[in-house]
Amino acid sequence: MADVELAKDRIDVGLYTNRYEEMASFYGGVVGLPYEELLKVGGGVHQHRYGLRGSVCKINAARADLPPAPTAFRRLVVAREGVVSPEVLVDPDGTEVELVPPGHEGVDDLAVEWVTGDVAGLARLLADGFGAVDGRIGTSSLRIVHDPSVPEIGGMFARGLRYLTVQVRDVKAAHAHLLDVGWSEGRAPVKLGETAYISFVRDAGGSWIEVSQRASLTGPLPD
Numbered sequence: 001m002a003d004v005e006l007a008k009d010r011i012d013v014g015l016y017t018n019r020y021e022e023m024a025s026f027y028g029g030v031v032g033l034p035y036e037e038l039l040k041v042g043g044g045v046h047q048h049r050y051g052l053r054g055s056v057c058k059i060n061a062a063r064a065d066l067p068p069a070p071t072a073f074r075r076l077v078v079a080r081e082g083v084v085s086p087e088v089l090v091d092p093d094g095t096e097v098e099l100v101p102p103g104h105e106g107v108d109d110l111a112v113e114w115v116t117g118d119v120a121g122l123a124r125l126l127a128d129g130f131g132a133v134d135g136r137i138g139t140s141s142l143r144i145v146h147d148p149s150v151p152e153i154g155g156m157f158a159r160g161l162r163y164l165t166v167q168v169r170d171v172k173a174a175h176a177h178l179l180d181v182g183w184s185e186g187r188a189p190v191k192l193g194e195t196a197y198i199s200f201v202r203d204a205g206g207s208w209i210e211v212s213q214r215a216s217l218t219g220p221l222p223d
Helices: 020-030 119-130 171-180
Strands: 012-017 035-042 045-052 055-062 073-079 087-090 096-100 110-116 140-146 160-167 184-192 196-202 208-214
Touching: 012 020, 012 045, 020 045, 020 055, 073 140, 073 160, 110 119, 119 140, 171 184, 171 196, 171 208, 184 208
Parallel strands: 012 055, 073 096, 110 140, 160 208
Antiparallel strands: 012 160, 035 045, 045 055, 073 110, 087 096, 184 196, 196 208
């Protein structure tokens, strides 16, 4: 079992874009996600947060031009009431989004298709780090797909689906544990006012996972 204690039984997803109005029309209108709140996260980025059946779809609108870059997160699968059969759409930045009926192939809220050249290694990191069982962190599913041609992932600041977020009770303890079991450090824990304490870790291919201790879930943050 992992030593990481989850503060929420599902993951969140994070995208970056220079085309927020088009993305808002797609995720809010076509996909049907309700708008929740705006966070000004600094660095010329406004984070627009959309509800996704208990998860959050974070659309980070950047002022600076975002480059295209490889991502191992190839498809976002969203469970939506009223959908009769699976339908694959493409958002304005090129990310595939599949709408499915709730419960379809085990998708209760969301799933992310994650491609890697080392399926066994990534599955081990998820299990040892986050207690994932059969590719699931809580109710969210990570579909690990073998692709030996996937390039190494570079920086997070690029267009598209760039990172996943796991909410934890203690970000410092969780971050240390993740490094102990083989994740690489992307960013050491940092406190963002009284809203959240976050860090980033990366798998062997370079994909980014945000580890977040959010005050609205865990109570007041430590100094």
